[in-house]
Amino acid sequence: MPWFFAFLRAINAGQRRAVKMHVLRQTFESLGFSTVATFLGSGNVTFETGAKDVRALERKIERKLQQTLGYSVPVFIRTNQELKKIAALEPFKDSRHQGGDVNVILLVNNLDETSKAKLKTLGTETDGFRVHGREVYWWRRKRPGTSLYSTVPLTKALSQPFTIRSTTTMRRLVAKWL
Numbered sequence: 270m271p272w273f274f275a276f277l278r279a280i281n282a283g284q285r286r287a288v289k290m291h292v293l294r295q296t297f298e299s300l301g302f303s304t305v306a307t308f309l310g311s312g313n314v315t316f317e318t319g320a321k322d323v324r325a326l327e328r329k330i331e332r333k334l335q336q337t338l339g340y341s342v343p344v345f346i347r348t349n350q351e352l353k354k355i356a357a358l359e360p361f362k363d364s365r366h367q368g369g370d371v372n373v374i375l376l377v378n379n380l381d382e383t384s385k386a387k388l389k390t391l392g393t394e395t396d397g398f399r400v401h402g403r404e405v406y407w408w409r410r411k412r413p414g415t416s417l418y419s420t421v422p423l424t425k426a427l428s429q430p431f432t433i434r435s436t437t438t439m440r441r442l443v444a445k446w447l
Contacts, residue, residue, distance in 0.1 A: 270303065270317040275330060275350050276285060276375050278310025278343040278432040288312075288338060296337045300329060308442055312342075313434070315446055323348070327377065332366045343430040345375040347447050355441040360399035360406040370393075374405040376429055387426035407433070 280288050290307040296303040302316035327344045388398050389397055397408040423431040
């Protein structure tokens with residue numbers, strides 16, 4: 270059976286969204302998924318299933334999480350092949366973007382041209398963006414919390430739900446499961 274990686278938005282991001290990892294595992298297992306595991310406490314869940322329709326899986330998990338947790342949780346699934354590519358990509362090789370951290374913004378769909386144009390306007394000396402498929406790579410020269418941007422401008426520019434993970438997290442997931 271193929272491996273899937275579900276990235277859940279805003280899990281354990283504030284008191285009202287606190288979730289124990291065993292609750293997430295039980296929720297995924299109740300959907301018939303096998304080899305369910307969580308990674309870190311930020312809503313990273315790995316599982317196996319014979320299902321092939323990623324969008325249908327995302328909707329199924331979102332419905333179950335709404336039922337279990339009582340609030341909406343956007344889900345972003347990537348296959349093991351997709352995760353390997355995400356972890357291996359180095360979109361900021363040029364010298365201008367050295368010394369920063371890179372985060373991966375996961376989307377459900379590719380960005381439309383309008384959203385790409387809006388995202389491009391957010392680039393600064395400390396923040397850079399590269400779009401690659403359903404991911405946006407966000408280079409931040411300063412540490413999180415000191416960047417000029419919170420996620421509010423991103424929400425306006427991207428015009429679709431998203432979640433963010435560090436490239437370190439993505440690489441650690443690949444190292445552990447693939």
